[in-house]
Amino acid sequence: MASRKRELGVFAHLNGEWAPAGLVTMLEDGSKIQGSQFAYGRRYIGRxxxxxxxxxxxGEWKPNPDMMRDKEFIADEVTKLFGSIRxxxxxxxxxxxxxxxxxxxxNSLPESTYLMEAGHNRAGALDIRPDIQSPPLKTAGVHRLEYLLEAAARIEEGLPVPTGLQDIFEAGSGMGGMRPKASVTDAAGHLWLAKFPSLNERLNIPILETATLRLAKEAGLxxxxxxxxxxxxxxxxxIRRFDRxxxxxxxxxxxxxxxxxxxLGCHESxxxxxxxxxxxxxxxRHGAPKQVRADQAEMYxxxxxxxxxxxxDDHLRNHAFxxxxxxxxxxxxxxxxxxxSIGTERRLHLGxxxxxxxxTIDNALTSYARFGLxxxxxxxxIDRVYGVVRQWRTYFEAYNVPLSEIEKIASAFRHIDDVCTREARRQNR
Ligand SMILES: Nc1ncnc2c1ncn2[C@@H]1O[C@H](COP(=O)(O)OP(=O)(O)OP(=O)(O)O)[C@@H](O)[C@H]1O
Ligand SMILES: [Mg+2]
Structure with a gap:
């Protein structure tokens, strides 16, 4: 198939309104992206x-009009597309x-199509449209969860979605991740992400993920x-959308x-x-200076x-800025x-x-200095987080997680003796 060049308008949401921000030019061969360029609009960089x-x-993210003006930015050889546009x-x-x-x-469509079709509820403050004059998509807002749940299950099964359930096309197109989900507004018009159960699952993930996030909050995260x-x-x-x-x-x-x-400027692989x-x-390097210490400690x-x-499943798309x-x-x-998990030796996705x-905690104790600690x-x-996680059962019971789910998930939770040697603990005075 011959390569095709496609120019799309990039918009940014500034102070509650859309503003044209620049043009991205993408070179694609079917569903394969071969490269892209981006140029800011002159009026935009003056803002x-x-x-x-x-x-x-x-490599600086701070807007610098001198470095943004009259420049065609070229995406690097590996990612082929600018990360924030991706x-x-x-x-x-x-x-x-x-x-x-x-x-x-x-996965049969060109990247430019996914970019243009992600819709009104897409993540973050950028919008991608066929050209720089295109108006934003209109949204119907509020969606019925029962219809979305049913429609999501049909999509997971590869079945067509009947007309009455097609709200999912607007509510579900914006967000990534593997699991079925949709964005819905509450009575005040504020946006939430609804994460549905996936088909053929042994665990009640929505209940367990909610309880785990609440536990993390107890642990001060x-x-x-x-x-x-x-x-x-x-x-x-x-879960409330934190990008709104x-x-x-x-x-x-x-x-x-x-x-x-x-x-981190890298490709998924x-x-x-x-x-x-x-x-x-x-x-x-890129953090808001007053926030760096707190963010590094939070990351730890x-x-x-x-x-x-x-x-x-702590991959680089599961952390955001x-x-x-x-x-x-x-x-x-x-x-x-x-x-x-049954194994005693476990690994995370990231080092x-x-x-x-x-x-292990022993391993985490070799890297704290990199987090400014x-x-x-x-x-x-470690004491603060473990002090809460060790009581996870009590918390999960208080959150009304069914006992059957608690039993099924129990082996995920580690005892300090399993992840921290006595020698390491001796350093904790
Ligand atoms: N509360 C939120 N507010 C805004 N964006 C969110 C929120 N939760 C998740 N996201 C965005 O949506 C994406 C998908 O959500 P999430 O990671 O929870 O889904 P998932 O299907 O469980 O992912 P995975 O495939 O990694 O298991 C995230 O990568 C993130 O960009
Ligand atoms: Mg995810």
Missing amino acids: PDALPIVPTEI DAAPDAWGRRVIESRLNQPA AVPDVRTECIQDKTIMM EYSANDKEHRRHMISALTL ESPDKTYGDIADAIR GRMIFNILVTND LWRPEGWSLSPLYDVVPRP VGNSGRSA DLERAWEI
Whole structure:
């Protein structure tokens, strides 16, 4: 198939309104992206509130009109697309929804199509449209969960979605991740993400993910509002969208968001070679200065939590950053699910310390300095997080997690003796 060049308009949500930000030119061969370029609009870079869409040639994200003007930024050889633009399209689930609407097979469409079809509820504060004059998509808002649940199940099964259930095409196209989900508004018009049960699952993941996020909040980590909804015999997890904020009159302000994949400048396939320490370094380099210490400590706490609950799906799309005028700051926590396991030696997806991805506190105690911590502060965080996680059963019972689910998930939770040697603990005075 011959390569095709496609030019798309990139818009940024500034102070509650869409503004044209620039043009992205993509070279594609069918579903394969071969390269892309981006140029900012002249008027856009003059705005004091302009959001950075690509880092400058020296790798800085801070908008710098001198480095943004009259320049064709070229995406690197490996990623082929600018990370923040890639993050404006779904990577998995939303693609299934788009394909269902367009009646096309999985992963068969060009990246530019996924970018344009991700819709009104897409992640973050960027929008991608056929050209720089295109108006934004209109949205119907509010969606009935029972219809979305049924429609999502049909999409998962590869069945067509009947007319009465097609709300999913708007509500479900925006977000990535593997699991079925949709964005819905509450009575005030504020956006939430609904995560549905997936077909043929042994565990009640929506209940367990909600309980785990609440446990993380008890352990002092930053967690969005979460709750469950029950529809017939199904549980749905509802999590507040942290990339949306609302002013007093309920006007929506979108927050510019990128994945850690983008902050680290890498391609999906490079994720397993990266470490929590790499994220801590990126926070030091690109973080809002006043936020760096707190974000690095929070990142360390999340790594400890993931070790203690065996959340080994901690890849670089499961960490995100939100833009502030001073730099990037860590987003609240999301997508944390304990994985029951029989093995005593467990690994996370990202590297933890000198022993690679090995999920132990000993390993985490080799890397605290990269997070701007000293030994005492590292232990404070470990003690705080373990102090809560060790009581997980009590918390889960209080959250009304059924006993059968508690038993099925129990082996995911680690006892300190399983993940920390006596020698390491002796350092904790
Ligand atoms: N509360 C939230 N607010 C805004 N964006 C969110 C929120 N929760 C998740 N996201 C975004 O949606 C994407 C998919 O969500 P999530 O990771 O929870 O789904 P998942 O299907 O469980 O993912 P995975 O395939 O990693 O298991 C995330 O990568 C993130 O970009
Ligand atoms: Mg995820």
